[in-house]
Amino acid sequence: MPALGGTIYIGQGSKLDNLAKEAKTVIFEARSSFPFDLTPNKITICANRITVTVNKILSNEEYPLPTANITSARISESPMFASLIIETFGIQPPPALKYLKKVEAHKARRYILALIQCKKDAIDLSSFSLAELREKLQKIGKVQKG
Secondary structure, eight states: EEETHEEEEEEEEHHHHHHHHHOOOOEEEEEOOOOTTOOOEEEESSSSEEEEEEEEOOOOEEEEEGGEEEEEEEEOOOOSSSEEEEEEEOOOOOOOOOEEOOHHHHHHHHHHHHHHHHTTTTOOOSSOOHHHHHHHHHHOOOOOOO
């Protein structure tokens, strides 16, 4: 089947199907806390990218971050909330996500760290159910305290 002026080679169709599946599967989503953040920002974590949406009064900015361009994620905690800082290379990093619930910030960081590791190890995530994927990524991304 020709595709946009080109040829699909055997195996490319299934890779494209897997990529489409990964793109639409939302693993985790969190928002900053209202009223501390009057226009709550959001992080959406999918298998192949993380999107940070920064909302403003009359507009918003999206930072789509391919997993391959994320180097790390760290958390800064205050007594009530946490901030999630995502570090990148080759692309502009998003602003820190402030006023996240601590539990959600830690969960987001675990998913991000696990996805970075999976990308480095070339692990295909498309064969897992969403529940399996969440469980495995949370285990992989857990930061061990020493």
